[in-house]
Amino acid sequence: MPRTLLVALSMLCGTPLGALACWDEVAQRHGVPTDLLYAVAKVESGLNPKAVNRSHIRRTGSIDIGLMQINSRHLPKLAKRGLSESSLFEPCTNLDVGAGLLADLFSRHGLSWDSIGAYNAACTELKGDDCTKARARYAWKVYRQLPANNRSARNANGSRRPIAAPSAVAIPLLAVRVAP
Secondary structure (H helix, E strand, O other), X not given: OOHHHHHHHHHHHOOOHHHHHHHHHHHHHHOOOHHHHHHHHHHHHOOOOOOEEOOOXXXXXXXXXXXXXXXHHHHHHHHOOOOOOHHHHOHXXXXXXXXXXXXXXXXXXXXXXXXXXXXXXXXXXXXXXXXXXXXXXXXXXXXXXXXXXXXXXXXXXXXXXXXXXXHHHHHHHHOOOOOO
């Protein structure tokens, strides 16, 4: 990941630069590109490690926690790894859990935009075409936040510049058509 993007992430997340080394470490550990993790975190929490989404608690009985908005339904499984709800507010822990969930989706559904869409739309309530559309909407949000597609990206001196698409994402994922 370019150093300027790491510095920007550090400022946005309010975390020390040393903590941001975890982005690349987590990406390597789970085989999920760093830029994809960034895009998902941007969509999920606006890069806010303290974010909590309670908007669906009445409907689902769960909340979403932290940087990657880990759903509280995962807490029993995470407790077996020694993780609690409060540990999900630690950015590296949350990022690691989110990357693990994405890696699991890739192993179950293949390296596709549908897998990325499934990160947000598990389709336990939505079925058929409604599920497909929800996943596609989310996948498009993530796609638009990939640094190569984010038109607001700037280099260190503030001028606009294109950022190369992450190679691990560009070929296999972008070959899949996602309806807007």
